[in-house]
Amino acid sequence: MSLPHAILTALLEKPSSGLELTRRFDRSIGYFWSATHQQIYRELGRLEAEGHIRALPTEQPARGQKKSYEVLPAGRAELQRWTAAAQDPRPHRDTLLLRMRAAAVVGTEGIEADLRRHLTLHQRQLAEYEEIEKRDFPPGRDSAQDRLRHLVLRAGIDLETFWTQWLAHALEEFAELPGAEDG
Amino acid sequence: MSLPHAILTALLEKPSSGLELTRRFDRSIGYFWSATHQQIYRELGRLEAEGHIRALPTEQPARGQKKSYEVLPAGRAELQRWTAAAQDPRPHRDTLLLRMRAAAVVGTEGIEADLRRHLTLHQRQLAEYEEIEKRDFPPGRDSAQDRLRHLVLRAGIDLETFWTQWLAHALEEFAELPGAEDG
DNA sequence: AGGCTTTGTGCAACTAGTTGCACAACCATG
DNA sequence: CATGGTTGTGCAACTAGTTGCACAAAGCCT
Numbered sequence: 001m002s003l004p005h006a007i008l009t010a011l012l013e014k015p016s017s018g019l020e021l022t023r024r025f026d027r028s029i030g031y032f033w034s035a036t037h038q039q040i041y042r043e044l045g046r047l048e049a050e051g052h053i054r055a056l057p058t059e060q061p062a063r064g065q066k067k068s069y070e071v072l073p074a075g076r077a078e079l080q081r082w083t084a085a086a087q088d089p090r091p092h093r094d095t096l097l098l099r100m101r102a103a104a105v106v107g108t109e110g111i112e113a114d115l116r117r118h119l120t121l122h123q124r125q126l127a128e129y130e131e132i133e134k135r136d137f138p139p140g141r142d143s144a145q146d147r148l149r150h151l152v153l154r155a156g157i158d159l160e161t162f163w164t165q166w167l168a169h170a171l172e173e174f175a176e177l178p179g180a181e182d183g
Numbered sequence: 184m185s186l187p188h189a190i191l192t193a194l195l196e197k198p199s200s201g202l203e204l205t206r207r208f209d210r211s212i213g214y215f216w217s218a219t220h221q222q223i224y225r226e227l228g229r230l231e232a233e234g235h236i237r238a239l240p241t242e243q244p245a246r247g248q249k250k251s252y253e254v255l256p257a258g259r260a261e262l263q264r265w266t267a268a269a270q271d272p273r274p275h276r277d278t279l280l281l282r283m284r285a286a287a288v289v290g291t292e293g294i295e296a297d298l299r300r301h302l303t304l305h306q307r308q309l310a311e312y313e314e315i316e317k318r319d320f321p322p323g324r325d326s327a328q329d330r331l332r333h334l335v336l337r338a339g340i341d342l343e344t345f346w347t348q349w350l351a352h353a354l355e356e357f358a359e360l361p362g363a364e365d366g
Numbered sequence: 367a368g369g370c371t372t373t374g375t376g377c378a379a380c381t382a383g384t385t386g387c388a389c390a391a392c393c394a395t396g
Numbered sequence: 397c398a399t400g401g402t403t404g405t406g407c408a409a410c411t412a413g414t415t416g417c418a419c420a421a422a423g424c425c426t
Contacts, residue, residue, distance in 0.1 A: 002278050009285040019374050033281050034274035039413065041376055066374065076289060083285040084293025087278055089301060091217035095185050095270055097335050098216050102192040102266045104331035106259060110267025118272060144360050148287035151356060152280050155349050162345055166338050173334060177327050202404050222383065224406055249404065
């Protein structure tokens, strides 16, 4: 149950409409909590019904008209509660590692190309994060907010670094592998 | 759609009953693809209906009686197909990073204790992986299968290492943080 | 004016994963 | 031999996330 809290956080950072939220989920927030616009609109409806957010008053909030939301005190309180509450880490699910393990049994035929593709994707993502770091966290700015946000970005950078290295290593191993590994 | 393939892999490594599979998911496989016994039984039923696996013949396969499954050729072919097929990385969702970002907005009150708890959990997991590595991958054994499996375990070790370091770093930052960070 | 694309909101149906519980068989033990 | 725990299988209901599509409004192009 984290999507509503992701939305509350985003709205506290800046009141937004559904589409604006969607864009921000595609950029920064989605790096560790992705969501489609359909999910977001549905959740905005629920949050409004619960009194956690409200639509900013506009002229004519009809279908096809932009509608912005802001967080109400109850929403902020809920987010605060949720943030402080103990939570067990949710189980990871990683398809690529699963496929590697399957490849150990049914053979590596065909997987190598996809590893290379993933390597490229992770390199690209890493470059993007490093760009953001350079732009948004120049040395010197170190308010509490900046430090926390930088910490989160560092996690993203280090995770992407890990994946690029692991994939590169995996591809090296593949190069050394004997031809037939079925069975 | 990866659970059936996780099960096929596990069954190819060794034919098993539902409960045995559940145990193996709790141990090794679950480290990158977790599943409950309910999920597993449901999926075993589907895989059997599709002709990908079959129950090993036993005396009386009644309710409460152990029932083992093995993979049929069709199942192996499907796993092979799936392993080789290109797949986009699925979006990550990490609650802890989300909470950190929320904390930057609503304050860090209370989250520190949970960071410490997570640090302990990750340290424990890391120790467990390293134990497995020492036991199952002594230097010298390097068949294709061993190399691939070792690669997967290395991913686990490196990820846990990353998290312990990141959490330790985060806790250091917290120690230096000014008292009031709300707003 | 007519159609064509972009922006923006949203419903409906489906798939995957979680939670809670039921129940049979087996095994120990007082 | 009853009772109580453990092993093992499984259904049902729910929650979260995905996919596909509908449709309104506004701007652009000819």
